[in-house]
Each structure stands twice: as C-alpha cells, then as structure tokens.
Amino acid sequence: MVESFREFTPGRVGSVAGAPFTFANYLELASPSFAGVLIETFEISIVASLVGLLIAFPLAYCAVRRFSARWRAATIGLMITLVLLSMLVRTYALELTFGSVGVLRPLLLWLGISPTSRWYIEGLVGAGLLHAIVPICTLTLLGAVQNVDPRLADAAKSLGAPAWKAHLDTTIPLSLPALVSAFLVSLTFSISAFVIPMVLGKGRVLFVSNVIYNRFGDIANYPSGAAVSVVMLGVSLIVVYGVSRAQRLRRRSL
Amino acid sequence: MSTSSIRRLSDRLAMAAVVVVIVVGLVFLAAPLLVTALLAFDARNYLGQLPPPALSLHWFDKLFSQDYVVAGLSTSLEIAVLATLVNVFIGGAAAVGLDRATFPGKDALLSAFLSPLMVPAVVTGFALLLFLSNVGIVSGFARLLCGHVIITLPYTIRATLSSLVGRDPRLTEAALVLGATERQAFWNITVPLIRTGVVTGAVFAFAISMDDVAVSMFLTDPTTYTLPVALVANMRASFDLTIAAAAVLLTGITTVLILILERLVGLDRILGQGLFRS
Numbered sequence A: 001m002v003e004s005f006r007e008f009t010p011g012r013v014g015s016v017a018g019a020p021f022t023f024a025n026y027l028e029l030a031s032p033s034f035a036g037v038l039i040e041t042f043e044i045s046i047v048a049s050l051v052g053l054l055i056a057f058p059l060a061y062c063a064v065r066r067f068s069a070r071w072r073a074a075t076i077g078l079m080i081t082l083v084l085l086s087m088l089v090r091t092y093a094l095e096l097t098f099g100s101v102g103v104l105r106p107l108l109l110w111l112g113i114s115p116t117s118r119w120y121i122e123g124l125v126g127a128g129l130l131h132a133i134v135p136i137c138t139l140t141l142l143g144a145v146q147n148v149d150p151r152l153a154d155a156a157k158s159l160g161a162p163a164w165k166a167h168l169d170t171t172i173p174l175s176l177p178a179l180v181s182a183f184l185v186s187l188t189f190s191i192s193a194f195v196i197p198m199v200l201g202k203g204r205v206l207f208v209s210n211v212i213y214n215r216f217g218d219i220a221n222y223p224s225g226a227a228v229s230v231v232m233l234g235v236s237l238i239v240v241y242g243v244s245r246a247q248r249l250r251r252r253s254l
Numbered sequence B: 001m002s003t004s005s006i007r008r009l010s011d012r013l014a015m016a017a018v019v020v021v022i023v024v025g026l027v028f029l030a031a032p033l034l035v036t037a038l039l040a041f042d043a044r045n046y047l048g049q050l051p052p053p054a055l056s057l058h059w060f061d062k063l064f065s066q067d068y069v070v071a072g073l074s075t076s077l078e079i080a081v082l083a084t085l086v087n088v089f090i091g092g093a094a095a096v097g098l099d100r101a102t103f104p105g106k107d108a109l110l111s112a113f114l115s116p117l118m119v120p121a122v123v124t125g126f127a128l129l130l131f132l133s134n135v136g137i138v139s140g141f142a143r144l145l146c147g148h149v150i151i152t153l154p155y156t157i158r159a160t161l162s163s164l165v166g167r168d169p170r171l172t173e174a175a176l177v178l179g180a181t182e183r184q185a186f187w188n189i190t191v192p193l194i195r196t197g198v199v200t201g202a203v204f205a206f207a208i209s210m211d212d213v214a215v216s217m218f219l220t221d222p223t224t225y226t227l228p229v230a231l232v233a234n235m236r237a238s239f240d241l242t243i244a245a246a247a248v249l250l251t252g253i254t255t256v257l258i259l260i261l262e263r264l265v266g267l268d269r270i271l272g273q274g275l276f277r278s
Helices: A024-030 A032-065 A069-084 A087-098 A105-110 A118-147 A150-158 A163-169 A176-191 A195-201 A208-217 A222-253 B003-040 B058-065 B067-100 B106-117 B121-135 B140-166 B169-177 B182-193 B195-211 B227-237 B242-264 B267-273
Strands: none
Touching: A032 A069, A032 A118, A032 A176, A032 A208, A032 B003, A069 A118, A069 B003, A069 B195, A069 B242, A069 B267, A087 A118, A087 A195, A087 B003, A087 B227, A087 B242, A118 A176, A118 A195, A118 B003, A150 A163, A163 B003, A176 A222, A195 A208, A195 B227, A208 A222, A208 B121, A222 B121, B003 B242, B058 B067, B058 B242, B067 B106, B067 B140, B067 B195, B067 B227, B067 B242, B106 B140, B121 B140, B140 B195, B169 B182, B182 B195, B195 B227, B195 B242, B227 B242, B242 B267
C-alpha cells in the first residue's frame, strides 16, 4: 500500500528507499490505455458470467429434476472433477483445440474466421473464463434449484401456462437470489483471472492482473504495480460487497 | 392453430433449446480435455491434425527428460503436501476455535481468515513479495510455502467449520456426561464426526496449491519454482505437445484426488461441505 505512493526511478528495481511520496502512480492510471484494460476486463468478465449462468442454470435444473439418479451423480462428479482440475491444464486444452495453431484451425479458416483476429482472441479468453465458471455456477445453483418447490411450476402448467412460461414465472424468480450471487461469484473470479488471459490472450488481450504482473516482472516498476494492485483491490472489494448485499437480501427473502 | 397446439409447439421449442444448451455446454467442457489427452499420445513430432496416425509415449519421455519439469514437479509436490498439512492443523484449530467462540468480532475474524478468497491472487502475490522481502525472508521455498498456506487456508477453514456446525453437539455432551475428559471427547467424538469436512478441505487445498500460478509467480527464485510456473514460462517460449503430456500428468494427480474424495467422503456429500455456498 505504501509502495504505491513512492516515486519510481526508471532503471532500478522497486522504489529508492525514502523516495518522496507522490500521486503520480495513480494519475498515470487515469490514462486511456489503462482504462481500456479495465473496461476490457469488465466487458469480457460480465459477458462470460452471463453466458455461464445461461448454461449452468438449465444444467443444474435438469440435474436436479430431470436426470436419473445415475446421470445426476455423473453430472455432479464431472463438475467436481473440473473444479479440482488444474486451470492451467484446461486453459492449455482450450488453446490446443480452439487456438491459433489448434486442431480446429482448418475449420476456422474454412469458415473465414481468422484465429488471430482480436475479437476471436477476446472470445477465446471469454471461453477460458466460461470453462471455469460453468462448473462453479452449476454446483452453486444445484442447492438453490433443489429448494424450489416443483409443484409451483406444475400448478402454473395445469392452469394453462406453457412450460417455459411456468418456469419463467416460478422457478427462475424463486432462484433469482442464487442466480445473482452465482453471477457475482463468477464476476469476482473473472476480473481477477490471471492465467487464462495470459495463455489465451497472448499479450493482445490483457486483464488487470496481467498488467500488475508486467509492471513487476518486465519493467520492475514496483510502485506502479502497487498502485494498480490497490485499484484492483478496491474494485474487487466493491464486487464482494455486492455479493454480501445479495446474500443478505436472499436471507431476508427466505 | 388452436391455443393448445401453439402451447405444445412452444413447449417443444423451449425444451429443444434447453437440450441444445446442455449438450453444447457439456461438449465445450469435455471436448478440449479429450483432444489434449489424445494428442499427448501422438506419435508425430509436430502438432498435426486429428486423429493421430499412431500412438506413442515419446512426448512423456521428452517431458521427463527436461530438468525444469522434474525440479518443478518435486517442488510443487513438496509445497502442496506441506501447505496442506500445515493447513489441516491451522485451519482445523481456527475452525474449532471459531465454532466455540462467543466473543464479539468472531465474524470479523472469520472474514479475515476467508479474505484470500476475495483478494485477487495477483494482488496477494505482489503484496506478499513486498512484505516478505521487507521482513527479510528471501528463500524461494519459504516464500512459496507462506503464499500457498495463505491462499489455501480458506478452503480448509470453510470445510472444517461447516462440518463442525453440522454435527450433533449432544454427542460430545453425552461423552462428557459419561465421564470423558474434554480431550478424550474431542479426539474420540468430534474428530471422527468432522472427518469428511477435514478431508474435503485438505483435498481442495492440495488441488489449489498444485494449480496456483498467480501467487507463485511472484515468489519463486531462480532455483526454486513450481511446475505450473515452469510450464507457463515454457508455454510462452514454445508451444509443443510436451505440455499436453504435462497436462495428462496433472490430470492424473487430480484423478487420485477425486478417488480419495469419493472413497472417504462421497462426491454427492461434498456439496454439503460449504465450499459451494454462494
């Protein structure tokens, strides 16, 4: 924290002992290039979290209400395996499958998609986040979906509502608090992601975490790295505050 | 068309959409891992098309012939085992203490213990680096161990605490009434009751420690590094299939962890251990 206010002299590691305090490290962060990284981190994270919920919710619902006991156990087993499986392994697997030298390259070129275009790499980073978000969200939502009384949707259906509308009016609103907190958990995970954008983004798509590491590793500007860290800490604490607010609202609504 | 046939049509469409989403989701989760596993056994010397014309283990030979892999793997395993052991004790003790505690500030203490979950890993790593070098700890191994204990502690505390909260306290009381000492009651009654939580926490701590890059990257020194850090560095330099072989190796370790969990806890019961409480 203190380090972030020290003046940085280029060409040496860390701040000079007793360097004067300055706000310059923070002012630098107001520049468009850093703002761009922050915005991109949030954009990709929010989209990935929303898509993650869109996949995880039907999966959790079907695992609880539709699948046979064996399929249900298999789904839960797969999700726990994925959570425990190294994120590095999963990121590498995605790069090997969808990346610029991956096995799908001929298909991508045939479809006219350039695997090195910026939006494709952004999508790939999003896919990496998604690979982590879906299992976590599914496991988080299982309990919540289990607690929703299935007779409510049945009642709506017997009163003439189509099944999708019955769920839209009963199951989803009743699991809304869980959906909100699953979204915020995914968002905290995504905005602090480090390995995923580093491997899949190949230096073209940077997240805030990568900027911190670059400040430290490549140019040894500790004070600036510390300033980015403090900003990031603040941002993620705001999101965490959102999580606890959502939980409190949920407890009250139960 | 009558309203009921419209209703049936819309239901069928919605059902089809849900099935498509689930199938696409599961394929997306599983397919890349299967591709990687298959390519790790590819007999060719380059990254080529699927399916591989022949299978061989030469990528594994190449993997284990590289010094950085062997050194990284042994450091990783040492750190993970030590961090897990330290955490079963610290986390267990903290959980038992917090479970009994009635003093004000108990919630704040718990939040402090769980805070590494909230703080981005890179910030933790960076802060630890600055802090440890100010304190004078510069050995790579000691720094890594500190970092890993800190980032895995929330998992052991949470899992142990939730099994403590879920146990029947009357069993301990009964033992005390029947003349057991506090110590006997703790070791003979409480510990067996919370075993599943402790095991779950330990397995998660081990897995998190084996996987961490973001914190470890700051704390390594030129001679002490963990396998994931070495792999990431190698991945940036060259992109060949030795890393696919390493991925299969790490997946093997995860499989062992899953078997331990299945044997000692049961996969369906893990959901009750508080790690996925939103």
